Amino acid sequence: MPNAIPAGPRAPRRFRPRLVPTVATLVAIAVFVSAGNWQRGRMHEKEALRARFDAAAQAAPLAVEALPAAGDAAAWTALRYRPVAVAGEFDAARQIYIDNRVHAGRAGYLVVTPLRLADGRAVLVSRGWVAAGATRADIPAAPPPAGPVVVHGRLVIPSSGYLELKPGAMTDRVWPNLDPARFATATGVAVLPAVIEETRPPVPDDGLVRAWPTPDFGVDKHWMYMLQWYAFAALAAVLWLLLNWQKAAPPAADADA
Numbered sequence: 001m002p003n004a005i006p007a008g009p010r011a012p013r014r015f016r017p018r019l020v021p022t023v024a025t026l027v028a029i030a031v032f033v034s035a036g037n038w039q040r041g042r043m044h045e046k047e048a049l050r051a052r053f054d055a056a057a058q059a060a061p062l063a064v065e066a067l068p069a070a071g072d073a074a075a076w077t078a079l080r081y082r083p084v085a086v087a088g089e090f091d092a093a094r095q096i097y098i099d100n101r102v103h104a105g106r107a108g109y110l111v112v113t114p115l116r117l118a119d120g121r122a123v124l125v126s127r128g129w130v131a132a133g134a135t136r137a138d139i140p141a142a143p144p145p146a147g148p149v150v151v152h153g154r155l156v157i158p159s160s161g162y163l164e165l166k167p168g169a170m171t172d173r174v175w176p177n178l179d180p181a182r183f184a185t186a187t188g189v190a191v192l193p194a195v196i197e198e199t200r201p202p203v204p205d206d207g208l209v210r211a212w213p214t215p216d217f218g219v220d221k222h223w224m225y226m227l228q229w230y231a232f233a234a235l236a237a238v239l240w241l242l243l244n245w246q247k248a249a250p251p252a253a254d255a256d257a
Contacts (some may be wrong), residue, residue, distance in 0.1 A: 006128035010180045016026050017244045025240040029233045035101070036229035042220035050217045053081045061085040061152065064117050067192065075237075076157060081093025084196055085152050088117040090125070094187050097139060097174045098126075103209055107132045111208060114189055115151060123192040124180055126150055128201075139173060145202045152200035154212075157193065162216060 011123045061083040068075035090113045097109035108131040115125045158178045175182075180191045197212050 015184035015245055017240075021240065023241065025236050028236045032229045032233035032236065033200050034190050035232065037230060039222045043201070043219055043226060046217040046219045046222060050219060053215060053256070056081040057083070057154075059083065062086075062155075063117050064121075067121075067123075069116075069194050070121070070190065073193070076155075076192075079155050079194070080157055081152070082151050082154055082155050083199075086115070086117055086123070086151055086196070087148060088115040089148055089166075090115055090146075091122070091189070092146075094189060095144065096183070097130075098178050099174050099176050103129045103131075103211065109140070109174070112195070113144045114183075114187075114191055115149075119152070121192060122176070122189050123194065123196055124183060125153065125196045125198055126156075126178070126211040127198045130208055142206065142208060145206070149202065151196060151198055153196040153198040154177055155194045156197055158195055195255070 056079075059082055062079065062085070064086045067084075067086070068079070070171065087089070092113065095111065095113040098112055099109060101108055101110045109129045110131050113127055113211055114122050116122050127144065130142050132138075133140050143205050158180065178195060180193050180195065184190050197210075199210055199212065201208070
C-alpha cells in the first residue's frame with residue numbers, strides 16, 4: 001500500500017467583513033428584532049386581556065344600575081366578560097337569528113332577542129344556539145319567555161370588523177352578523193353597545209344550546225411569531241459571520257525561483 005501523501009498546511013482564513021453585506025445584514029437584523037419586539041408587545045397585551053377575562057369571570061354579577069351609559073366606550077370595554085344579572089322583558093317581535101353558526105358539526109343559528117331593561121334601556125341577549133330547519137325557509141321557533149325575567153350571562157362586545165360576501169344581505173329575521181349599531185339603525189331600538197351571552201337557561205328550559213367557547217386571545221400565536229423573528233435575526237448574524245471568514249491570499253511566488 002503506497003504511503004499516504006501528507007496533507008499540506010491549511011490555508012489561513014481571515015475575517016474580512018465587506019461593507020455592502022454588513023449594512024444589509026444590520027438592516028435585516030434591525031427589521032427582524034423590531035418585528036419580534038412588536039410580537040412580544042402584542043403577546044403581553046393578550047396576556048393582560050386573558051388575565052382580565054379570568055378576573056372578570058370570578059367577579060360578582062352586575063345589575064342594571066351598574067351598566068354604563070351607551071356612549072361610554074371605555075367603560076364598556078372595561079366590563080368586557082363581566083357576569084351580569086339584569087331584569088327586564090324580552091321584545092319577541094324584534095328577535096333575530098344570526099346565520100351560519102355551527103355546533104357539534106350541525107348548522108344553525110344564534111337566537112338574539114332585545115331585552116327591555118327595568119331602567120328603560122335595551123340590550124341584545126344572545127340566548128343560545130338552535131339547529132337549522134330542513135330548508136332555508138324553515139326558521140326554527142325559539143320564542144323567548146314572556147313577562148318579567150332575570151337574565152344571567154356575560155357581557156361581550158361584538159367585533160365590528162366582520163366580512164360579508166354580500167354587504168347588507170339580510171332579511172327581517174336572519175342576519176349574517178351580530179352588530180348592535182346596525183340593529184339600532186334597522187329597528188329603531190337604541191340598544192346598548194354590548195351583548196349579553198345568556199349562560200343560565202330559563203324555567204322551563206327553552207332547549208337552546210348555551211355552550212359559549214372560551215375566547216382565544218392568541219397568546220401562543222404571538223409567542224411563536226416572536227421566536228420566529230428573533231430566530232431570523234440570529235440566523236442573519238450567523239450567516240454574516242460565516243460568509244466573512246475568507247481564505248487568505250497565497251503569498252506571491254518568488255520571481256527568481
